[in-house]
Amino acid sequence: MENCSEKFNFDITPEYFQKINIYPYSPLQICLLFMNYETYNYYIPQKIEDNYKKLDKKYLDKLPFNYQDKVKKVREGININQKFFSKIASLYYNKFKYVQLSDKEVDDFQYAEQNFVGKLFLELLTREWADEGKEEREKTITPVIKELKTYFDYENKSVMDKGVNVLVVGARFGRVVYELAKLGYKVEANEKSYFYTMVANYLFNYAKQKELCICPRISSFCSSFTEESVTRKHNIPDVDIFTDLKDVKSDGIKITKEDFEHEYKDIKDKFDCVITVFSTDEAKNLISFTETVNKVLKKGGIWINIGGLSNAYADYGGIDLTWDELKHVILNSGFDLKKEETPVVPYCKIEGHSLPFTLGAIFFTAQKK
Numbered sequence: 595m596e597n598c599s600e601k602f603n604f605d606i607t608p609e610y611f612q613k614i615n616i617y618p619y620s621p622l623q624i625c626l627l628f629m630n631y632e633t634y635n636y637y638i639p640q641k642i643e644d645n646y647k648k649l650d651k652k653y654l655d656k657l658p659f660n661y662q663d664k665v666k667k668v669r670e671g672i673n674i675n676q677k678f679f680s681k682i683a684s685l686y687y688n689k690f691k692y693v694q695l696s697d698k699e700v701d702d703f704q705y706a707e708q709n710f711v712g713k714l715f716l717e718l719l720t721r722e723w724a725d726e727g728k729e730e731r732e733k734t735i736t737p738v739i740k741e742l743k744t745y746f747d748y749e750n751k752s753v754m755d756k757g758v759n760v761l762v763v764g765a766r767f768g769r770v771v772y773e774l775a776k777l778g779y780k781v782e783a784n785e786k787s788y789f790y791t792m793v794a795n796y797l798f799n800y801a802k803q804k805e806l807c808i809c810p811r812i813s814s815f816c817s818s819f820t821e822e823s824v825t826r827k828h829n830i831p832d833v834d835i836f837t838d839l840k841d842v843k844s845d846g847i848k849i850t851k852e853d854f855e856h857e858y859k860d861i862k863d864k865f866d867c868v869i870t871v872f873s874t875d876e877a878k879n880l881i882s883f884t885e886t887v888n889k890v891l892k893k894g895g896i897w898i899n900i901g902g903l904s905n906a907y908a909d910y911g912g913i914d915l916t917w918d919e920l921k922h923v924i925l926n927s928g929f930d931l932k933k934e935e936t937p938v939v940p941y942c943k944i945e946g947h948s949l950p951f952t953l954g955a956i957f958f959t960a961q962k963k
Contacts, residue, residue, distance in 0.1 A: 620788070621686060621788045621792060622686075624683075624788050624789055624792060625683040625686055625792075628679035628680065628682055628683040628792075629679070629680060629683050631672075631675060631676050631679045632672055632673060632675075632676035635672050635675075635813065636672075638668060638672065638812070638813055639665045639668040639669045639672065642661070642664065642665050642668060642815075643661070643662075643665045646661035646665075659821075664821065667821075667825045668812055668825070670825075671809035671812035671825055671827075672809075672812055674807055674808065674809050674827065675716065675808055675809055675812065677807075678806050678807065678808050681796070681806065682792055682793055682796050683792075685792075685795070685796060685800070686792070714942070715789065716808050716809075716810035717810045717811070717942040718766065718767070718942065719767055719793065719808065719810065719830065720808065720810045720828050720830070720942075721941075721942055722766065722767045722768075722769035723767060723769060723797065723830040723831040723832060724808075724828040724829070724830050724832055725828070725832050726828060727832075728832075729940060730939070730940045730941065730942075731769065733937070733939045733940060734871060734872070734900055734939055734955075735769065735770055735773055735871060737900065737937075737957060738770070738869060738871060738898050738900055739773060739774070739777070741898050741933065741959055742760070742774075742779075742867055742869070742896075742898060745866075745867070745896050746758040746779070746866060746867065748777040748778050748779065754778050754779075757780055758778075758779050758780060758866050758867070759779075759780050759782070759864065759865045759866050759867075760774055760779045760780065760781050760782070760865065760866065760867045760868075760869060761781075761782045761783075761784060761864075761865045761867070761868045761869070761890065762774070762781060762782070762783045762784065762868075762869045762870075762871075763784045763854050763868060763869070763870050763873055763887075764784070764785065764854075764870060764871070764872070764873020764874075764876055765783035765784060765785040765790070765794070765849075765873075766785060766790045766794075766873075767790055767793055767794050767797065768783060768790075768794040768797065768798060770869060770871050771783045771794075771847060772798075772833075772835060772838070772839070774869075775839055775842050775846055775847050776838050776839060776842075780846055781846065781847050781848070782847075782848045782849075782850065782865070783847065783848070783849050783850070784849075784850045784851075784852075784854050784857060784858075785849070785850075785851065786851060786852060786853045786854070786876075788851070791849065791851060797830075797831055797835060798835055798836070798839075798847075799836070801830075801831055801835065802834070803831060803832070803833060803834040803835075804829035804830065804831070804832065805829070805830075805831075806829065806830050806831075807827050807828070807829050807830075808827070808828055808830065809825065809826070809827055809828075810828065811823065811824045811825075811826065812824060812825065854877070854883070854886065855877075855879075855882060855883060855886045858886055858889075858890050859886070861889070861890050862889055862890065863889075863890075863891070863892045863893070864890050864891075864892070865890050865891055865892065865895060866891075866892055866895050866896070867891075867895060867896050867897070867898065868887050868890065868891060868895070868896075868897045868898070869897075869898050869899075870887075870897070870898075870899045870900075870901060871899075871900055871901060872900070872901040872902065872941070873901065874899060874901055875901065875902060875903075875904050875905055877905070877912075878905075878910075878911065878912045879912070879913065880905070880913065880915055880920060880923065881913075881923050881927075884920075884923050884924055884927045884929075885927050888927050888928045888929060888962055891962045892962070893962055893963070894961060894962060895961070895962045896932070896959055896960065896961050896962070897929065897959070897960045897961075897962075898958075898959050899956065899957070899958050899959075899960075900937075900939075900955055900956070900957045901955055901956065902941075902953055902954075902955055902956070903915065903916070903917060903920070903956060917936075917956055920956075921934070921958075924958075924960050928962055928963050929960035929961060929962060929963065930960065930961050930963060931958060931959075931960050932958075932959040932960065932961050933957070933958055933959035934956075934957075934958050935956075935957040935958070936954055936955065936956060936957070937954075937955055937957055938952050938953070938954055938955070939952065939953065939955045940952050941953050
């Protein structure tokens with residue numbers, strides 16, 4: 595495999611590869627998930643085929659298609675996704691000791707495969723790195739960068755020569771990191787899930803423009819206007835990442851892989867800006883999260899956020915805050931609120947899908963006193 599000497603170090607080492615108590619799975623476990631994507635999703639075309647077989651021929655004759663052709667396209671889409679996941683896993687799988695899984699782990703993996711990897715995971719990847727995600731990026735990432743520029747203008751040489759240190763919390767597949775690094779900002783990416791960082795590692799260090807192919811919607815025909823919207827293929831990444839970042843020094847992008855509050859508990863006054871793009875929902879305690887953001891910022895530093903108000907841990911001890919409540923927390927945690935908007939933005943929008951996939955977001959800028 596041609597590579598770029600792993601210029602950007604995502605630090606997926608043997609030590610961390612073998613650890614099991616990493617959120618939500620260890621790299622080794624994720625490799626096994628990736629390698630078995632097709633096996634765990636075999637039920638999808640099988641279920642479609644079984645359901646059509648139960649219909650009387652007189653009903654099948656009224657359909658404008660041969661159901662076997664539909665089943666074949668779904669199997670082809672799943673196979674395309676398997677090739678993608680195998681490519682990611684191949685970077686690691688043969689380098690480290692194999693661990694036998696327990697029956698419970700196998701059951702847990704099947705659930706994760708069918709409810710995350712097989713669905714939302716690929717849609718989020720499309721959102722960040724496919725042509726189809728451009729509209730969403732322009733309505734979420736672009737405003738954040740524009741806001742950052744009002745405080746630290748990347749076109750102002752004297753500002754950039756001093757170095758502008760930006761922390762991206764919840765970096766996922768790294769699109770925000772890429773956009774910032776391309777402009778000359780020094781970026782530190784915090785992402786606790788190896789689901790994301792293992793893919794980002796491949797994209798930043800190995801992938802050529804539009805080299806990889808995925809079928810993100812292949813798991814369901816529900817609420818679709820056309821078959822093509824389900825079986826559509828997307829080539830990623832939409833840009834030549836390595837060429838675009840060729841002038842970025844290897845330390846221009848840093849990666850941290852623990853939970854944000856744990857990773858930065860001893861860090862103070864380090865960053866000029868903290869950016870959160872649809873990532874605060876991963877904070878179990880938004881109050882302590884806000885305090886940590888304030889602590890890591892330099893005096894006068896800014897926190898730029900765009901995203902929803904849901905809490906992924908609401909059923910597991912987390913707390914949901916209204917915007918009024920969160921705003922109170924921000925103002926009483928050493929911040930002045932400089933911007934407050936509530937745009938409606940697309941989120942994993944699917945062309946040819948009857949559901950809207952938009953949400954009301956909170957877009958704010960807070961400055962450390």
